[in-house]
Each structure stands twice: as structure tokens, then as C-alpha cells.
Amino acid sequence: MAVGISGYGVAVPRLRVKKEEYAKAWGSFRAAGVKEKAVMGFDEDVLTMAAKVSRRALSSVPISADRITRFAFASTSAPYGEKLLSGTIITNIGAPSDAFVSDHTTSSRAGTEAVIAGMEHLRSNPEGCTVVSAADAPKASMWKSIEHGLGAGAAGFVLSKENLIAEIEGHASFACEHFGERFKSNSEDLIQDLEVRKFAQSSFVGATTKAATNLMTSLKSKPDDYAHIVIQQPDARMPATIAKKLGFDPEKLVKGSVVSEMGDIGAASTLVGLAAALDSAQMGEKILVVSYGSGAASDAISLKVVGERRASPSVRTEIERKEYIDYIQYLKLKGAIR
Amino acid sequence: MAHVSIPMYWRTIPQRYKMIGQKCKKCGSVNFPPKGVCKYCNESSDFEDIGLSGKGTVHTFVMIGAGGAPPEFVEQEKAGGSYPVAIVELEEGPKVIGQIADADPKQVGIGMKVSTELRKVYNEEGVIRYGFKFVPD
Numbered sequence: 001m002a003v004g005i006s007g008y009g010v011a012v013p014r015l016r017v018k019k020e021e022y023a024k025a026w027g028s029f030r031a032a033g034v035k036e037k038a039v040m041g042f043d044e045d046v047l048t049m050a051a052k053v054s055r056r057a058l059s060s061v062p063i064s065a066d067r068i069t070r071f072a073f074a075s076t077s078a079p080y081g082e083k084l085l086s087g088t089i090i091t092n093i094g095a096p097s098d099a100f101v102s103d104h105t106t107s108s109r110a111g112t113e114a115v116i117a118g119m120e121h122l123r124s125n126p127e128g129c130t131v132v133s134a135a136d137a138p139k140a141s142m143w144k145s146i147e148h149g150l151g152a153g154a155a156g157f158v159l160s161k162e163n164l165i166a167e168i169e170g171h172a173s174f175a176c177e178h179f180g181e182r183f184k185s186n187s188e189d190l191i192q193d194l195e196v197r198k199f200a201q202s203s204f205v206g207a208t209t210k211a212a213t214n215l216m217t218s219l220k221s222k223p224d225d226y227a228h229i230v231i232q233q234p235d236a237r238m239p240a241t242i243a244k245k246l247g248f249d250p251e252k253l254v255k256g257s258v259v260s261e262m263g264d265i266g267a268a269s270t271l272v273g274l275a276a277a278l279d280s281a282q283m284g285e286k287i288l289v290v291s292y293g294s295g296a297a298s299d300a301i302s303l304k305v306v307g308e309r310r311a312s313p314s315v316r317t318e319i320e321r322k323e324y325i326d327y328i329q330y331l332k333l334k335g336a337i338r
Numbered sequence: 339m340a341h342v343s344i345p346m347y348w349r350t351i352p353q354r355y356k357m358i359g360q361k362c363k364k365c366g367s368v369n370f371p372p373k374g375v376c377k378y379c380n381e382s383s384d385f386e387d388i389g390l391s392g393k394g395t396v397h398t399f400v401m402i403g404a405g406g407a408p409p410e411f412v413e414q415e416k417a418g419g420s421y422p423v424a425i426v427e428l429e430e431g432p433k434v435i436g437q438i439a440d441a442d443p444k445q446v447g448i449g450m451k452v453s454t455e456l457r458k459v460y461n462e463e464g465v466i467r468y469g470f471k472f473v474p475d
Contacts, residue, residue, distance in 0.1 A: 045466070052456070088468060
């Protein structure tokens with residue numbers, strides 16, 4: 001029996017900062033194609049966002065929280081380096097304490113990592129129910145150009161074998177050793193980037209195209225079979241480069257593109273993108289999801305839409321609910337002024 | 339600061355994270371937060387746990403600002419500006435105090451419909467204290 005997505009939910013924090021604020025403060029804005037980005041309020045973090053989307057995903061399905069047997073959380077911006085993160089979320093959503101939980105926290109690919117881990121659980125536990133929740137709000141020094149695009153957002157999914165709205169047809173990955181792009185040392189909570197641009201881009205393009213090609217080879221599928229492709233969105237340019245390289249019409253990126261209004265949301269990037277694609281995809285359409293995490297790895301997941309969807313609110317509704325803040329307020333909320 | 343020890347905070351997790359109230363087996367009223375003796379009939383200590391919906395209506399509210407925040411909320415007020423604190427009448431009956439998050443302060447008013455969400459309440463001893471806040475429903 002097929003495994004897949006039974007329901008999903010998304011959340012975009014209400015505050016936004018526009019790229020013009022950066023232009024005023026720094027004289028430039030360095031995230032290609034990002035117009036504005038979402039910012040968490042003072043009392044939010046990735047765990048509160050993850051709890052919210054897990055609840056929303058559960059409320060979209062006729063499955064109650066006490067049936068959860070597996071929970072997987074993904075983020076690169078966890079509030080603790082050591083301490084169970086999933087515990088906060090499962091307690092809030094009312095999942096049983098005997099569910100197997102895991103925290104995936106060292107890569108912007110962690111969202112798809114959690115989906116694949118959660119899905120594998122269902123192979124050995126056909127009656128089980130998995131909730132995957134990816135929430136991220138990456139942080140870097142305000143002096144670094146990588147900081148400009150960093151936003152916030154979250155998506156949660158209920159995976160099971162019942163009431164599927166999208167079947168997971170298969171997945172494939174690519175992993176190798178790479179360094180110098182986007183890393184965080186153990187001694188601080190800010191992303192570093194050595195800005196060796198071409199070197200970083202070759203890893204990004206190489207890993208994602210290999211994972212996607214591996215998957216299409218094993219499924220005997222081709223770009224024409226997919227109506228939508230969702231690719232990791234550090235900015236708007238990278239996914240376009242990769243789609244082109246894979247032989248996809250860049251138009252197929254449109255439905256799952258969220259970076260221009262939310263910013264780079266790290267481990268939640270591909271899953272919020274997938275939710276946006278699911279919001280408007282037609283029955284029978286296929287979606288290819290390709291994540292990337294520095295260091296470096298990529299996962300590709302192939303899905304087919306098989307049921308009516310009723311996620312509430314939609315990604316669009318969440319994006320449109322907003323209040324603008326200026327750069328000074330942004331600095332205060334990000335804890336950049338001490 | 340109104341110090342709440344780690345074990346004391348931990349014991350309130352069912353209320354703060356999950357809105358677990360208690361229903362009086364004698365008079366049927368819902369108590370939240372839990373009481374030793376039912377505050378409605380003043381007779382029974384026999385309760386059953388009940389998960390509340392978290393939905394309710396603003397009964398009254400006040401804006402906390404201009405340096406008026408209690409010590410554990412000073413940083414929040416400085417970073418995020420003044421914030422509303424409300425007495426909310428839950429749909430199951432009890433009236434509870436909580437912050438209203440995610441709302442334009444100008445839109446907060448008596449009769450406003452709200453629901454609960456997990457938020458960071460404050461941070462003490464390096465431990466993030468999570469708990470419910472109200473948000474516009």
C-alpha cells in the first residue's frame with residue numbers, strides 16, 4: 001500500500017522586513033529575488049512555529065494526535081544545542097509519549113531528511129502515523145551578506161497510509177564531503193560563510209542535480225512527467241539555475257516558490273515550498289522536491305497528487321497576513337543589539 | 339523577578355502547554371487553572387481532567403508598556419513594544435489571564451475572539467519557559 005501525505009499545515013510569522021530597509025542601512029541587498037522576508041516575533045522560536053504547524057497539519061486530517069507513532073522535527077536554528085527539541089512539540093500537540101521522536105538539526109536539508117526518516121517508519125509500521133515538522137529562522141552576523149536573505153517559516157505534514165492527498169513515489173539522495181559554505185561552529189549560533197561563491201555553487205548544483213537524476217533514473221521518470229518542481233531556495237536564482245540544468249521549464253518552479261516573500265527558511269524551505277505547490281496543484285499532477293544542505297547532501301522526493309486538499313490557512317493566506325517593521329526593530333528582534 | 343523554580347514550572351506543563359482543566363464531578367463546572375476545591379460549588383475536590391479548546395472571548399484587557407512590564411517581561415517590552423494582557427472567558431467557562439500575541443494593539447478589544455498558541459513566555463536560568471498565549475482567532 002502506498003505511503004504519503006495525509007495532511008499538512010504551514011505558518012509564516014506575521015512580521016516582515018523589506019529589502020529597501022537593507023538598502024538604507026547597508027547600501028545594498030544581497031539576496032537575489034528576495035523582496036521581503038518573514039521575521040519571528042519576540043516570543044516565537046522554531047519550536048513554537050513547529051508546534052503550530054503540527055497542530056494545523058493534524059487539524060486537516062481525521063487522525064487524532066493520540067495515534068501518532070513517529071515524530072520528526074527539522075531545523076537549523078534550534079534554541080538548544082543539547083536537549084530534546086521534539087519533547088516541547090509533542091507535549092503541546094498531545095502526541096503519545098511512546099512515539100519514536102527524532103531531531104534533525106545540522107543541515108538545511110533536514111526537512112526532507114525528516115520526511116524520509118518518518119516515511120521509512122511507516123514501512124515497518126503500516127498502521128503507524130508520522131508527523132514531520134520543519135521550522136527554521138536561520139541567523140548570521142548582520143555584517144555578512146548571507147544574512148540579508150534569512151527569513152522564517154514552518155511546515156508540518158502528517159504521513160500515513162490513509163486518506164492520502166499525495167503519494168510518495170520514491171526518494172533518492174546524494175551525499176559527499178564539501179566545506180567552506182554555510183557552516184556553524186560549536187562555539188556560536190551564527191552561520192559562517194566564506195563566500196567562495198563559485199565553489200559553493202558547484203556543490204549546490206552538483207548535489208541537487210545528482211539526487212534528482214538518481215531519483216528520476218530509478219523511477220524511470222523524466223522532467224516532462226512533473227508539473228511542479230520545488231528546489232531549496234536560499235535565493236530565487238539558485239533554484240532557476242538548477243531547474244534549467246535538470247531540463248525543467250522554470251515555470252514549473254512558480255507554484256512552490258516562497259523565497260521572494262519569506263526569505264531563506266533553511267530546513268523548512270523545501271517543505272513550505274511543497275505545501276505551496278500542494279495548495280494549488282491539480283489532481284494527478286506530479287511534484288519533484290529537491291533539498292540541499294551544505295557539507296554536502298541533497299534529497300529528492302517524487303510525489304503524485306491523489307486527493308483533494310484542505311489546508312487552512314494556505315501558504316498564500318499566511319504570506320498575505322503581515323505587518324512591516326523597520327531595520328532597527330529587526331535588529332532588536334534578532335537579538336543583534338545586546 | 340517573580341521566581342518560579344524549574345520543578346514548579348514543570349508541574350504546570352499540562353496547563354501551560356495543553357490547556358488541561360478540571361471538571362468538577364459534583365457541579366460540572368470547569369476549573370482552570372486547577373484548584374484544590376472547586377471554586378464554583380466550594381464543595382467538591384473530586385475532578386476529572388478535561389482538555390480545553392483554548393478558544394474564548396476577551397472579557398477585558400490592559401496594555402503593558404512605558405516601562406510597566408514585570409521584570410521577566412522587560413526585555414519583551416523593550417524589543418517588541420507594549421503588549422496586551424487580557425482576561426479571557428474561555429468557551430468552557432473559566433476566565434483566565436494571558437498575553438495576546440500576534441495582534442495589532444489597535445485591534446484588541448473587549449469581545450474579540452481568541453484562541454491559544456504555544457509561545458515563549460520568558461527565559462530564566464537559561465531555560466526557555468514556554469506556555470500558552472492568546473492570538474486572534
